[in-house]
Amino acid sequence: EFIRKLWEGLLVQSKPPLTSHFPFPAQIPPDLVDKLERLALVDFRTKQGLECLEKAIRFADQLHVVDTTGIEPMDSVLEDRALYLREDTAVDGGCAEELLKLSRKTVEEYFVVPPGNIPLPKKEERSSMLKHSEL
Amino acid sequence: ASQQLVGVVGLEVHAQINSNTKLFSGSPVRFSAPPNSLVSFFDASLPGTLPMLNRRCVEAAVMTGLALNCTINKKSYFDRKHYFYADLPAGYQITQQRKPIAVDGVLTYSYFGEKKRSQMIRKSVQIKQIQLEQDSGKSLHDDDRSQTLIDLNRAVGLMELVMEPEMKSGEEAAAAIRELQLILQALGTCQGNMSGQLRVDANVSVHRPGEPLGIRTEVKNINSIRYLARAIYEIQRQIDAVQSGRAVQNETRAYDSKSVPMREKEGLQDYFMPEPNLPALIVYEDNASLPTGIDPSQAVVVQKIKDRLPELPGVKRDRLVQTYGILPEHSFTLVNEDGLMEYFETLMKTTQREPRKVIGWVTNELLGHLKQRDMSVSQPISPAHLAELLKLQETGRISSSAAKQVFQEMWRSGGKTAWQIVQEQELGLVHDSAQLHSICQKVVDSHPDEVHAVRNGNKKVLNKLIGLVQKETKGRADPVLVKEILQ
DSSP states (O other), X not given: OHHHHXXXXXXXXXXXXXXXXXXXXXXXXXXXXXXXXXXXXOOOOSHHHHXXXXXXXXXXXXXXXXXXXXXXXXXXXXXXXXXXXXXXXXXXXXXXXXXXXXXXXXXXTEEEEOSSOOOOOOHHHHHXXXXXXXX | OOOOOXXXXXXXXXXXXXXXXXXXXXXXXXXXXXXXXXXXXXXXXXXXXXXXXXXXXHHHXXXXXXXXXXXXXXXXXXXXXXXXXXXXXXXXXXXXOXXXXXXXXXXXXXXXXXXXXTOEEEEEEEEEEEEEEEOOOXXXXXXXXTEEEEEGGGXXXXXXXXXXXXXOSHHHHHHHXXXXXXXXXXXXXXXXXXXXXXXXXXXXXXXXXXXXXXXXXXXXXXXXXXXXXXXXXXXXXXXXXXXXXXXXXXXXXXSSSSOOOOOOBOOHHHHEEEOTTSOOEEOBSSGGGOOTTOOTTTSOBHHHHHHTOOOOHHHXXXXXXXXXXXXXXXXXXXXXXXXXXXXXXXHHHHOOSOHHHHHHIIIIIIHHHHHHHTOOTTSSOOHHHHHHHHHHHHTTSSOHHHHHHHHHHHHHHSSOOHHHHXXXXXXXXXXXXXXXXXXXXXXXXXXXXXXXHHHTTOTHXXXXXXXXXXXXXXXXXXXXXXXXXXX
């Protein structure tokens, strides 16, 4: 229902949509850019990259124009499906040998990983690491 | 302004669900299995694998929710909680953040008062929610070689229980967790062993009543009830800090000798998001509310689970008080000590004696010895053997002081019956009146002053003479008979 309403709402909009109904264009503060870069592991703080991000947000802004009053928001496109519940009977597991083969390093039957958390690289470090990945 | 600072404790409990298989995969669950032996492709987060929810885990969470007087959400959702840690290979944990399966419950618990040990204090704490979530794998840190070993066996179903910060002391927190442990064990939804199956984190802060809560610290890895009461020494540490003008830092203090690297929490932007691979979890009130086309054997029906709820600890205590006429604090001890209630009830079936006479033997003598030796109830003296001892005492074959001596001996000898010990050590009461007469005569002859006093009407001195006879016989003389003879 939500998706249908949204879709209809978008279809009736004139093209291009009336930006006067849009919220004020999003401002992207530098620390948010930094955070998104860290999470996405993609470097986009060039002029071109920021324009692209702003356009993407502007594109999504048209959703604000659609009237969704009285319609329950969706949580999933599968929401009309019943969640399948499995019997509590063992039918799987015992794949240790195959799985351990995928690991670069093992000790006895353990996977071996570097100790603790590896923090994401800091801004300064990243600029040198990611200089080849310009948008 | 000089109001006392008080502690505020909130608990977060992770209870491993007692099931045959994991929460989202058909791999078996087994405690202390060889590393990675119970791992499927899903558990290792290989691409293309999907979660398949275990019905048993849903039923266990519903049952636990019902036992804790929660409202069961007929529709609940799964979410992904993202963090990057090697024992969570998917990079996220599937949990229930937006709408958990059970909310708004209450846990009632009791404990012995601090000042008056015999006085029971009854309290309750709100359960904010119970959510289903997947346990992570386990990391073993090898600091020497600077590496971490990963075992993914543990990705079992968890119930996370969040208790509101309403407790004021370590005793309260410990009593609440003990009660929760008993409830989970009665339900069979969690085995409740605190070295892994039932994990407790405490949020501790201090404030003056009526003022906002102070800055809290998290105490993690509390792995026994005794530690829980102790870990909350944190309250005193904070009170001392505030009183001497130092600030309490918001920090995590592990109750653990080794240092554990803390998880790096990412910012809100992507910390939680809805789990796209699992539609909403629906449970139904009763069979009548099942929509057509739903297989009743597939559905989780709350009423059916309600009908299956076993006797909970609180009900057990009330029943013990009613059936045997014992005191509430006795029923508390019987239920709280593993196996003690079963012991007492078996004993009551074999003995003719009054429950009020028997209870002291179980909660004082037996439990005292068990605690001293850190033993469990099943081991040393069977209910049948204790029943025999009680019968010897009741029928006047041994005195009550001798009975305690025999009890000690039964404990030491391991397997000897009370009667064997009574005979071997000549602990039986002397009923032979000729023998007693001669002993009494001897005492009377050697204490002419006392005899004179008794003759002059001083009855108290008679007790002294009886005492002397008992000394002669090492406490084995039948007191009634001795009194008669002396008089």
